Amino acid sequence: MMKRKAWLLIGALIAAVGILFVVMYDRVSVNASSVALAEQGWRASFSSAIDPAAIERGDLYLTDVEGEKVDVDMTLHENGKTVVIPQISSGEYTLHIKNSAVRGSFLKSLAVNEISFSVQEEIDRLAGEEELKAYFARLLELQKNNREYGIFSSEGSVTTEESADSATGEGGGSGDHSTTNNQVAGVDEADLVKTDGSHIYSISESRVVVTDAENPDSLSVAAELTFQEEMYPQQLFLTDNTLVVLGSKFVAGPADSHLQSHSMGLGTTSVHLYDVSDPSSPELVREFGTEGNLNGARLANNTLYFVTNVYPDLWMMEEQEDMELRPHTFDSAAGGQFTPMPYEDIAILPGTMEGSYSVISAINLSEPQQNEIVTKGFLGGSEQLYMTAENLYLTASSYMPAEEQGDAETAMWIPQQANTEIFKFALEGTTVRFLASNEVTGALLNQFSMDEYNGYFRVVTTEGFVWDETAPSKNHLFILDGGMELVGSVEDLAPGERIYSARFIEDKAYMVTFKEVDPLFVIDISSPSAPEVLGELKIPGFSNYLHPLEDDHLIGFGYDTKLEPVKDGEPRVVTGGMKISLFDVSDYANPVEKDTEIIGGLGTSSPLQYDHKALFTHPENHLFGFPISVYEESDGSYVEFEAEGVMIYTITPEGISEAADLLTATDAPYENWQTSVQRIIYIGDTFYTIANSEVKSYELETFELIDTLRFQ
Numbered sequence: 001m002m003k004r005k006a007w008l009l010i011g012a013l014i015a016a017v018g019i020l021f022v023v024m025y026d027r028v029s030v031n032a033s034s035v036a037l038a039e040q041g042w043r044a045s046f047s048s049a050i051d052p053a054a055i056e057r058g059d060l061y062l063t064d065v066e067g068e069k070v071d072v073d074m075t076l077h078e079n080g081k082t083v084v085i086p087q088i089s090s091g092e093y094t095l096h097i098k099n100s101a102v103r104g105s106f107l108k109s110l111a112v113n114e115i116s117f118s119v120q121e122e123i124d125r126l127a128g129e130e131e132l133k134a135y136f137a138r139l140l141e142l143q144k145n146n147r148e149y150g151i152f153s154s155e156g157s158v159t160t161e162e163s164a165d166s167a168t169g170e171g172g173g174s175g176d177h178s179t180t181n182n183q184v185a186g187v188d189e190a191d192l193v194k195t196d197g198s199h200i201y202s203i204s205e206s207r208v209v210v211t212d213a214e215n216p217d218s219l220s221v222a223a224e225l226t227f228q229e230e231m232y233p234q235q236l237f238l239t240d241n242t243l244v245v246l247g248s249k250f251v252a253g254p255a256d257s258h259l260q261s262h263s264m265g266l267g268t269t270s271v272h273l274y275d276v277s278d279p280s281s282p283e284l285v286r287e288f289g290t291e292g293n294l295n296g297a298r299l300a301n302n303t304l305y306f307v308t309n310v311y312p313d314l315w316m317m318e319e320q321e322d323m324e325l326r327p328h329t330f331d332s333a334a335g336g337q338f339t340p341m342p343y344e345d346i347a348i349l350p351g352t353m354e355g356s357y358s359v360i361s362a363i364n365l366s367e368p369q370q371n372e373i374v375t376k377g378f379l380g381g382s383e384q385l386y387m388t389a390e391n392l393y394l395t396a397s398s399y400m401p402a403e404e405q406g407d408a409e410t411a412m413w414i415p416q417q418a419n420t421e422i423f424k425f426a427l428e429g430t431t432v433r434f435l436a437s438n439e440v441t442g443a444l445l446n447q448f449s450m451d452e453y454n455g456y457f458r459v460v461t462t463e464g465f466v467w468d469e470t471a472p473s474k475n476h477l478f479i480l481d482g483g484m485e486l487v488g489s490v491e492d493l494a495p496g497e498r499i500y501s502a503r504f505i506e507d508k509a510y511m512v513t514f515k516e517v518d519p520l521f522v523i524d525i526s527s528p529s530a531p532e533v534l535g536e537l538k539i540p541g542f543s544n545y546l547h548p549l550e551d552d553h554l555i556g557f558g559y560d561t562k563l564e565p566v567k568d569g570e571p572r573v574v575t576g577g578m579k580i581s582l583f584d585v586s587d588y589a590n591p592v593e594k595d596t597e598i599i600g601g602l603g604t605s606s607p608l609q610y611d612h613k614a615l616f617t618h619p620e621n622h623l624f625g626f627p628i629s630v631y632e633e634s635d636g637s638y639v640e641f642e643a644e645g646v647m648i649y650t651i652t653p654e655g656i657s658e659a660a661d662l663l664t665a666t667d668a669p670y671e672n673w674q675t676s677v678q679r680i681i682y683i684g685d686t687f688y689t690i691a692n693s694e695v696k697s698y699e700l701e702t703f704e705l706i707d708t709l710r711f712q
Contacts (some may be wrong), residue, residue: 028102029111031399032095034138035348036119039483040437041086043351044095044115045398049080049103059101065092090119112141123350123434126343132325133317135348135379139355140314178681181615183447186389188299190235190246190306191613193679193690199279200681201243202690203233204711208245210279211709216686216697219709222280231270237299241277242365244304246270246297249289251338266328266338269294269308273368285369288331290359291338295394296385296447303364303430305392307385310357310377327359327377333369341377349380351437352396352421358382360392362430374430380423386450392425392432393450393457398439418443420461422450424484436484441491442476448546448612451504455482456528460511462498472496475513479528488529494519503546503554508588510554514542515573520556522588534588541579544609547624552586553594553653555624557608557615560598577604578628580649582656595655599647603631603639607678616648616680621700623659624651627677627689630663644671646680646689648703660703662689 028048036042054060055074060083062070070093075084083095095115102108126132177197182189193202199222200211208225227233230250237244249270270289274282292308299305310327317323326340341359349358361375382394397418423437442461444450451458457480464473472495479488494513501512507526513519520543522535543556560576577600584592607614608626616625625648631639648660666672674693681688686706687698697706 027111028108030097030115031353032115032117033351033353034117034135035123035350036088036117037123037350037436038088038090038119038121040350041084041088042093042117042119043077043082043084043439045082046102047081048108050076050083050101051103052076052080054098054101055083059098061096063094063096088119090121092116092118120350123347126346126348128343132343132346136312136314136317136325136355139353140317177683178616178618181613181617183386183612184388186300187387188237188239189613190237190244190297190299191679192236193681194236194238194243195681195683196238196276196279197683199276200683200688200690200695201236201238201276202679202695203236204692206232208233208236208243209711210276210282211695212279213683213686213688213695213697216683216688216706219695219697219707221709221711223282225272225274225282227272234294235297237297237304238276239299239302239365241275242368243274243276243282244299244365245272245274246294246306247272248294266291267293268328268330268338269306271304271306273365275368286332287336288333288363288373289329290361290375291328292357292359295358295382296387298385298387298392299365300387300389300427301429302366303362303427305360305362305387305427305432307382307392307394308359308361309382310359311355312357314355327357329361329373329375331373341375345375346377346379347434349378349396349421349423349434349437351439352380352398354379354381354396356381358394358396358423360425360432362427362432364430372430374432376432378423378434380421382423384444384447384450386447386452387427388452390427391435391452392427393452394423394425395444395450396421396423397443420444420459422457422459422480422484424457438480438484438486440476440478440480440486445499445502448502448504449499451509453504453506456480456487457482457484458504458509458525460499460502460509462513466496466498466515473498475499475511477509477511477523477525477531479525479531481528488525488527488531490523490531490533493521493533500542500558501544501546501556503548505548508585510546510585512543512546512556512558520583520591522585522591524588535585535591537583537591537593539581539593541576541581543579543581545612545615547612547615549582549651550653552584554583554585555651556581556583557606557626559609575602577601577630578606578609580651580656582651582653584653594653597649597656597658599628600630600642601633601639603641605629614679616682618682618700622650622652624649625660625680627680628663629671629676641666641668641670644676646677662698662703 032044064070180191198214210223212220212222233245233247235246249268251266268289268291273286276282290308292310295307297306312325328338330338358378363373364371381396384395386393398421399418421439424435426433426435442463449460460477466473474495475493476491481487497513497515500514503510509523511521520537524534525531541560543558545557547555560579563571564574577598580597582595584594606626606628629644630642632642634640643663643665645663650657650659675691677689677691679690685700687700689696694710696708
């Protein structure tokens with residue numbers, strides 16, 4: 001009887017331990033690319049730490065296509081979770097992983113024990129359908145074994161559409177009229193409004209309006225461009241006599257057999273080219289486009305480049321064997337039918353395992369009706385875009401697999417920091433050629449986090465999350481050479497904060513981080529291998545956008561902040577009105593906030609705080625302006641909408657002064673999206689505000705209203 005009780009007790013203990021084992025058991029997932037370049041090597045990132053002795057004792061080893069072990073230099077990254085093979089000869093390989101390679105392996109289970117990949121001297125074009133299907137089949141398996149794969153994004157990361165002269169850009173004037181506030185000189189960015197000095201081309205809801213501005217006393221609509229249903233204009237370019245309209249177009253219920261695999265229809269980026277030699281009678285000369293959402297577009301050397309992101313319906317692969325996985329393109333000059341891209345125009349980017357395409361298209365606009373459109377597809381998603389006249393850079397998040405804890409029903413995931421893959425492409429006319437890539441620690445904020453100067457690529461990132469007190473966020477600057485090899489860095493700046501804005505000006509970098517105060521860092525990058533922080537300025541508030549002013553000054557546009565006491569707790573940061581800061585950086589070691597201007601209170605905002613193209617500049621008159629909506633605090637308990645319109649300032653190295661207050665007070669509870677100003681431009685001696693439903697002209701010297709044109 002006693003023995004029976006003892007065995008029952010032992011059984012109960014075993015059951016209890018078994019239950020505990022189920023609850024605490026970890027599933028170790030992995031993220032690894034199927035393609036690598038020989039010079040850049042290969043890596044695999046695990047969701048759990050690897051035993052530092054695992055490689056030496058043979059728990060991780062490599063075999064070739066014949067199954068023979070390969071002697072390679074395999075190391076463990078300092079993060080303890082990434083296995084790195086720095087260089088390896090081209091060929092087909094498999095990494096074998098024993099369960100004992102993982103720390104605490106008695107409580108952990110590997111999602112996979114073998115990872116196959118190929119190493120190439122340069123990225124190869126796809127051999128055909130089987131190779132493409134194999135890529136996506138492996139991706140599906142990866143997602144099954146690592147369910148959180150690709151879910152989490154780094155705090156502060158923003159997805160946008162988005163040379164030696166990159167610091168100054170081309171914002172302001174070109175001849176006697178405005179141009180877009182571009183990041184890089186010689187590289188035009190798509191925008192909502194463009195002008196040729198006599199006419200204004202602007203997007204108004206689902207149409208493009210051409211405004212005759214030759215006589216500012218009597219504005220008139222010269223022409224309207226309308227589009228078919230499901231086509232919505234988004235961005236414009238204007239070069240010589242060609243107007244470029246980029247828009248989103250949705251094709252529902254496709255009848256073409258190539259498109260039947262798209263269960264929800266086909267979303268495309270459509271490009272319309274118009275001959276506007278006679279602005280009153282624009283002529284559509286060509287329409288073409290690619291599948292996917294517009295990531296960004298640029299115009300350099302009269303060549304249009306645009307990038308779309310395509311996300312195939314992977315989940316349909318298990319139900320539809322003949323599913324078309326290639327992106328589609330169309331061109332009115334070739335019949336206008338949607339056709340899948342040829343396999344030879346598709347390649348797999350190294351170092352990434354994304355289930356999406358970056359599709360890059362280019363056309364020379366010298367002969368828009370007949371010049372060839374060159375389109376290439378690259379497997380590997382793209383988020384941020386930066387371009388000079390010679391090179392295009394795309395970035396993609398590279399996620400460490402999240403830790404999965406618990407059984408299949410109660411599993412929890414801990415989000416891991418995203419690193420950033422940067423892909424460099426050479427531009428030679430319409431030829432876009434992949435050059436190199438590398439991965440940097442942390443996530444990018446926006447396109448101004450990147451810059452190229454004298455053959456070096458510079459980038460700033462934020463690693464981690466501001467809210468994670470156990471592992472505070474930190475910020476880095478990395479410098480890479482022309483082959484995308486790391487040559488220098490400054491790391492671990494402003495712990496517990498994240499980047500809010502950045503600007504590179506030749507051999508200096510300026511970076512704003514924030515949590516409670518706004519540190520402006522001045523970093524010397526004149527020696528790429530030894531960048532150095534020269535100075536730091538801490539002030540209330542933060543800047544979302546930094547704009548260069550002459551040689552020794554910066555203008556910051558952002559928000560004012562204050563610390564508000566909290567009972568029995570730490571003070572909390574409260575955002576106030578819009579803030580303009582004038583920074584004097586002539587003494588790099590001691591940057592100074594020379595002047596400030598604060599507009600409105602909590603709730604006040606401007607498109608400029610998230611879109612640099614909303615900035616108006618008139619360099620000759622030292623004018624800077626932006627659309628704005630002003631809110632003010634009422635009785636200290638809530639905010640009220642007060643006015644909207646435009647504010648213009650004179651900003652020189654001496655200080656900031658108000659030039660014009662073009663705000664319209666209102667009793668309305670919020671902004672009127674029809675009349676909210678989108679852009680501000682000048683033509684000659686006239687100043688224009690452009691809204692969705694109207695254009696207004698003003699005297700540039702006095703800012704007195706001349707005329708108002710309301711669209712029908």
